[in-house]
Amino acid sequence: MKYTKYVISGVIVVAALVIALASFAMVPSGYRGVVLQLGAVKPTIFNEGVNFKIPFIQTVQPMEVRVQKEEDSQTAASKDLQIVTTKVAVNYSLEPGSVNKLYQEVGMDYRTRVVEPAIAEALKAITAKYTAEELITKRPEVSKEVKDLLTTKLSKYYMKLEDINIKEFAFSEEFNKAIESKQTAEQNALKAKRDLERVKIEAQQQVTQASAEAEALKLKKQEVTPELIKLKQIEVQQKAVEKWDGKLPSVTGGATPFIDLKK
Template structure:
């Protein structure tokens, strides 16, 4: 009897009003949940109203939207990297394989226009084709050797062309990095042979310059010696010769030991005056 009474009381408590209250609370909760959206850091929100793109763009943080009518598509505006390898032709018709890395990001104020015009697959539809077209347009202006020797200039031009192409779709170009140029094996061998020839020519030129310098040094030394001899001859006078003779005689007297020679170099020999 007691159990039946408890069951009857519980049934009376959970009446139509209670059920309606619960349903109303659930609907209000769902309404509030659908009215709130949170945009994460590094993203912007594209607002769609019944499928139509709206002019307003949500920044990072908490936002309110019309439940069941509006939806929000988050789009990343952080710097993104696209790396690709493209094949093109140089001005001298050499095949060039270029590996390039491109950093870019979306214009946060115009992500709604990008979404409306292109969609989420903008990297494959816009960025990659623009990179290929910019590379082909610029590499065609240079020979294969110039692509290597003027690499910084080529990189600057590619950046300028690519920046213009991406800006049409509200994509901002940050930086590019041309990692390498690859050519055919025949061209690589030709470049290597040319470098060897240039090195040999430079060595020969340096050898010729060295020989020329050594010859000039020898001529300079010979001229100096000749000039010294000429000056010495100018200084020789009869008085100087007589003085040198007197000096030689004095030196001979200084060295004489007091003995006369037995035989002289002349025709008349000396007589030995020594006592026997």
């Protein structure tokens, strides 16, 4: 009887410890706890940390409320029927106060049931509104429309869209060649325009220079007077006299007879 009493006491202590431990639920940081009572979802949501629950009756399902990332790639047709493959990165989070509703209506596989289909549908819907070229030139506008549509879709399932980043638009090889040819043509046209402008400027400079030279020549002609010509002749004669050594030529040609001036 003595040992039986000890055994019973030990069992009671162990049972008490088990019940005590089963009365507490630990919710990790960045999570919320969905309370299930015999399988049914309760309105109560446990915050992170230690929470009290009914042992063996209630269980807790942790659900992450931190920002989560989903990367996806979708192929769709643009407005001009070009095949476009869009790579996108989506950041989203669960609404902390509604994780019980999300668990009840969707379950833990909300990523495959809600997030991925919503991204695919939003990308295809917005891509079809733009031509392939507009998807490139109006990328910020496209990104905003995708974000707005995806926000609406996720909010129906108690999720919040944090951000979206369109990483790449990939087109067919034929379209890429067409874009490259168009860019080359535009560059050649721009170069031809610049060359034409350069030629016009150079021609204008030549006209201006010729006009200036003609004007200068005109002014010089206006400055030439009979007095100036006579003065120049006197200056030439003076220089000739200054250079003469006082000797006359001793030989003359033609029919003039030889004269020796020294005699």
